[in-house]
Amino acid sequence: MTRFIDLSHAIEHGMPTYKGVAAPHICDYWTREQSRATYADGSAFQMGRIDMVSNTGTYLDAPFHRFEDGDDLSMLALDRLASLPAILVRRPFETVGLATDAADLDGLDVNGKAVLIHTGWDRHWRTPAYFDEHPFLTESAACLLADRGARLVGIDSHNIDDTRPGCGRPVHRTLLGAGVLICEHMTNLAALPEAGFAFSAVPPKIMGMGTFPVRAFAMLDRDMMA
Numbered sequence: 001m002t003r004f005i006d007l008s009h010a011i012e013h014g015m016p017t018y019k020g021v022a023a024p025h026i027c028d029y030w031t032r033e034q035s036r037a038t039y040a041d042g043s044a045f046q047m048g049r050i051d052m053v054s055n056t057g058t059y060l061d062a063p064f065h066r067f068e069d070g071d072d073l074s075m076l077a078l079d080r081l082a083s084l085p086a087i088l089v090r091r092p093f094e095t096v097g098l099a100t101d102a103a104d105l106d107g108l109d110v111n112g113k114a115v116l117i118h119t120g121w122d123r124h125w126r127t128p129a130y131f132d133e134h135p136f137l138t139e140s141a142a143c144l145l146a147d148r149g150a151r152l153v154g155i156d157s158h159n160i161d162d163t164r165p166g167c168g169r170p171v172h173r174t175l176l177g178a179g180v181l182i183c184e185h186m187t188n189l190a191a192l193p194e195a196g197f198a199f200s201a202v203p204p205k206i207m208g209m210g211t212f213p214v215r216a217f218a219m220l221d222r223d224m225m226a
Contacts, residue, residue, distance in 0.1 A: 005197075007116075007154075007186050007216040008058040009125060017056050017185065018158075019131050024052035054211045060203050061182035065210030066172050071179070074207040080181060084151055086114040086199035086218065088192045093119045093135045099162070102140035111149035114199040118189035122156040125187065134158040139170035146178035152201070154183035154216070183216055192218055 013026040030047035060081075063070025087108065091100050100117055108115075119135035135157045137145075145153055153160065153175055160182055161171045175182055183201045197220035203212035 002219050002221065005188065005191050005218040005220065007188050007192075007199075007218060008214065009122075009185060009187050011050075011052070011057040011213060015057070015126070017053075021053050021055065024050055024056050026050045052213075054209055054213075057213045058183065058185045058187065058201075058216050059211050059213045060201050061172065061176060061184065062210045063176045063179060064208075066169075066176040070176060070210070072207060073203050073209050073212055074205045076181070076203075078202070080151060081202045082200040083198045083219070084114040084200070085112065086116060086195075086197055088116050088118055088189060088194045088197075090118050090194070091135065093121055098133065098135045099138050100135070100141050101138045102144040105141055105144055110145055112151055114152040114154065115145060115150050116183075116186070116189055116192070116199065117153070117155040117157075118192070119155065119157050120190065121158070122185075122187040122189070125185075131158055134163070136160060136162040137171045138162075139174060142171040142174035146174055146180055150175075150180055152181040152183060152199070154186050154199075154201070156186040156189050158185070160184055183214065186216055193220065196220060 011024055014023045016023045027049055028046060029049035032044035032046050035045045036042050062073050062076055064072035089105065091104065117137065121135050124130040137160050161167065161169045172182065197218045199218050201214040201216040203214050206212060
């Protein structure tokens, strides 16, 4: 028996993901009332419309997000996105601080795996505290993960990079430059074991775009949850 663990935030109308970036606008494109007049039997359907920035909710970064000649979403093979063997690294911000460095990951077998960093920062989702002074990876941690063959790196924080002024974005540059995908704004990582599960985060197959929301989830045997 397989158990599925949802690791994504729901996308809601007016929900901010970044300060200063437009929130999603969700509405009806075709209402049930409009559709009833179209069908002889009075059948009713709703067709929705959403206007949003691609960095909304829980989303995946492809190399094109950072590099003009990198793979966009349409170029990502499914074996880079779905049923990846995965490990969880627990880094609770209250006890270890905000930064995860190379020394904190040394000794882990990350080759061919999705590496999910559980900080607990998702508790601040939909509050002003979420955006500032958040957990992140250092450049040396990103180099270690890329050099040792990680396939995807996820975090339950506002950004995988330190976003304070003057910090740049070395983690995005290092990981995406090595073809390592990134999943940000995750949630519910506390429900996962440290190993023995698979991870999926599959966006639509869109050309010319480097980020998009995903339904990120883990698959594990029910025995792992005993």
